[in-house]
Amino acid sequence: MNEPSVIQTRGLTKYFGGKPAVYELNLDVPRGCVFAFLGRNGSGKTTTIRMLAGLEQPTRGAGSILGCDIRALTPDIRARIGYLAEEHQLYGWMSVQDCGEFQAKFFAKWNGRIFRGIAGHFALKPAARVKDLSRGERAGLCLALTLAPEPELLLLDDPGLGLDPVARRALVESMIYLTRKSDRTIFFSSHQLADVERVADYMAVLDQSVLRACCPLEKFQESVRQARLRFSGAPPALPKIPGLLQALRTENELRVTCANYDGETEKILRALAPLEMEPVPLGLEDAFISYLGERGEKSFILSELEAQP
């Protein structure tokens, strides 16, 4: 990478009590990309984002954002970062328009056209009171407030949380609209893999406080693969396979899911001498679930049920 990353962390770690919330995180986010930060609930995504935004002090390790140490963010740098918190903090008594005018006072740069544009995209009426807004409308308002100062880096903490499909689509459209300026970087956490598939270039996967993947989206999809092996009788015992995520055993079939599936994996599987072996393509969601789901060998729950008297 020629240009320095807009976000870079090295060994970034945060403990709460004796428990690590984020452990030894090394992250590089290139400028101009849409970066999806994925992981199950409680995996440390919010803590990471809060550290990046300078709202949480790391226990140890280093991090920089827009070239500035995250322990010492200047007001100048902060003004170039748009942070959208997971829970939308707004004053209920304000109107949509009040919110915009109030927020504008905190920023040197404020683009009212963007504010009105995004608010309009979520069908918000300027005179509507915040306390009367639906969850999707509040999300739209918060997004408009975050985008109006035209930050070059956006940190969005699960912006799609609890949104209905229409509001989620409006959110995704807004994110795509933002990519019109090619130097704009979006770093967002999400559980909506369909949305991630639409907007993201890169993805990182956090699993129990540890980073488990960080790569372009299609690379992830290519390297997590599944093969179905058919045998005449019961499948043989599984040898040691590097990168094995899951193996599902049925009467005469073995379904093996591996990370970093390559020629070597193929060779090991072929050596089991199956009657037939075919690749099973995985969508992003299936690949993700295999990647983070319980590891090891399983059989169908149904066959266990059948075995009951």
Place this chain on the structure above:
Amino acid sequence: MAVTFHINTGSNTPIYKQITDQARLAVAAGRLAAGDPLPSVRALAEELVVNPNTVARAYAGLIREGLLEARAGRGVFITRKRKIYSRAEGWRRLEPLLDALIGEAMVLDFTREELRKAFEEKLGQWKHPKGGDRNDE
């Protein structure tokens, strides 16, 4: 002529590949002809609600294959000369599809003769702009 792209998320096929597949099919079916423009990266990205880089990657792939050409400042167009794959590579790509077709037909209890006839019939329906000859116009 124009073509309408559509994409599915949650599919086994990555989005960029859905776009390249649909463009190829549209050319093969004669819905897109040499010289026809495709929407700009930006326009297609916003229409499909996908990251522009994804569309750009799909277009770049099609340009590499020789199906599309970029004309500076004017956009992307279907090329006149379609020299896409060597015969060997073409066969390598076609064979799994033939296998899938024949396999499915056998499972559904079609006879070889029925399949042959259906294949001929279908072939006749595809009005290829070049009358179905090779890619060496």
